[in-house]
Amino acid sequence: MRGAGFKIGRVFGIPIYLHSSWFLIFALITYQFGSEFSSTNPNWTAGQGWSLGLLTSALFFGSVLFHELSHSIVAIRYRLPVSSITLFFFGGVARISREPDRPGQEFLIAAAGPVSSYFLAACFWLLAVYAPQHSMAAELGGQLSWINAMLATFNLVPGFPLDGGRLLRSIIWGITKNYTRATRIAAVGGQIVAYGMMAIGLWIAVQGYLGGRDVIGGLWWVFIGWFLLTVARQSYAQVAARGALEGLRVSDIMTSDMATVQRDISLEEYAREVTRTGRRAHLVMSGNQLVGLMTVEALQSVPREEWPMNSVQAVMLSRDGLPLAAPEDSAVELLERMRSANVDQMAVITGGNIVGMVTRDSISRAVQTRNDVGHLTGSRS
Ligand SMILES: [Zn+2]
Numbered sequence: 001m002r003g004a005g006f007k008i009g010r011v012f013g014i015p016i017y018l019h020s021s022w023f024l025i026f027a028l029i030t031y032q033f034g035s036e037f038s039s040t041n042p043n044w045t046a047g048q049g050w051s052l053g054l055l056t057s058a059l060f061f062g063s064v065l066f067h068e069l070s071h072s073i074v075a076i077r078y079r080l081p082v083s084s085i086t087l088f089f090f091g092g093v094a095r096i097s098r099e100p101d102r103p104g105q106e107f108l109i110a111a112a113g114p115v116s117s118y119f120l121a122a123c124f125w126l127l128a129v130y131a132p133q134h135s136m137a138a139e140l141g142g143q144l145s146w147i148n149a150m151l152a153t154f155n156l157v158p159g160f161p162l163d164g165g166r167l168l169r170s171i172i173w174g175i176t177k178n179y180t181r182a183t184r185i186a187a188v189g190g191q192i193v194a195y196g197m198m199a200i201g202l203w204i205a206v207q208g209y210l211g212g213r214d215v216i217g218g219l220w221w222v223f224i225g226w227f228l229l230t231v232a233r234q235s236y237a238q239v240a241a242r243g244a245l246e247g248l249r250v251s252d253i254m255t256s257d258m259a260t261v262q263r264d265i266s267l268e269e270y271a272r273e274v275t276r277t278g279r280r281a282h283l284v285m286s287g288n289q290l291v292g293l294m295t296v297e298a299l300q301s302v303p304r305e306e307w308p309m310n311s312v313q314a315v316m317l318s319r320d321g322l323p324l325a326a327p328e329d330s331a332v333e334l335l336e337r338m339r340s341a342n343v344d345q346m347a348v349i350t351g352g353n354i355v356g357m358v359t360r361d362s363i364s365r366a367v368q369t370r371n372d373v374g375h376l377t378g379s380r381s
Contacts, residue, residue: 011065014094016087030050030054037049037050037053064088067155069094071113075100078109081096081098082095097336099179104174106169114164121146125145127141159192161232166186187232190229198226200221203218245367254358255357255358263286263311266309274299281293292317322346323343323346324346338363345359346358
């Protein structure tokens with residue numbers, strides 16, 4: 001889910017993003033709350049109903065943020081850096097750059113979210129009970145209490161990557177002492193849950209259609225199920241890659257025969273070089289001196305018609321800004337650093353000299369080879 005959102009600010013130094021689906025969801029939810037408030041309170045003015053709808057939506061959003069921050073605060077307490085929080089309509093994702101070291105840590109990080117949502121549900125319930133009946137505060141408290149309880153319960157469904165799936169993984173991990181197997185089981189759980197939701201959703205939609213009622217409610221379930229399925233698959237692929245790289249050093253997966261280009265060639269000439277060699281990244285030299293790194297992504301950031309007028313030097317990543325690794329670094333950590341810095345390649349440096357490069361391609365080749373060899377020897381754990 002790289003780049004699938006809008007940054008809205010920072011809390012505790014963690015950048016907060018809104019998923020692009022949020023805007024539509026926010027409008028739908030506001031509409032739903034607004035019309036519900038207006039119809040259950042016919043004595044209210046239209047303005048009252050709609051402004052309370054808007055406020056409820058905003059507080060719902062705040063509740064989801066509170067849930068994700070609770071995960072993040074526990075993670076930070078274990079010195080696991082949180083690189084971002086992205087909010088979706090039924091929850092969010094706090095991106096923790098490093099996986100927890102121990103099952104107990106994962107358990108507490110995962111549990112913090114549902115616990116915080118149940119806590120909010122209790123607070124809003126108190127508001128609903130103690131505010132004057134049918135007042136705006138009571139209506140708002142009632143809705144948000146219900147929604148937070150739903151949010152917590154939904155997230156406790158035992159399918160990875162939901163909180164319940166993480167709790168399940170931490171428990172299996174604690175019992176079997178095998179992180180990869182625990183993840184595989186939790187990810188399978190996640191896919192079963194996802195298919196189950198899609199099936200239930202379709203059933204509800206079909207029943208609604210046949211009965212002449214609306215099908216939207218059912219389609220929501222299908223949509224959420226499909227979304228969960230995608231995320232469960234992605235998360236498992238990431239963990240599988242991590243498992244395959246276990247025990248490897250950067251020097252094992254780096255490419256040391258690096259292609260170079262001179263800094264003064266035009267982007268047009270660089271494009272020809274890429275087509276000829278099929279390589280997606282090149283070291284940029286000035287004579288014998290390394291000055292930067294040039295990639296196909298950097299090339300694509302410039303409109304095609306401007307290629308003949310621009311040199312490689314104008315768009316390359318300069319040497320000072322290059323993400324660097326050492327040959328003896330662990331490959332798993334490198335992968336996590338590349339993910340959290342959102343870069344596709346890293347230069348490997350020792351004693352001030354570039355000795356190799358790690359690209360996403362070279363990592364996936366290493367993962368592929370390891371998995372193939374594992375299949376041959378049957379030693380996959
Ligand atoms: Zn959560």
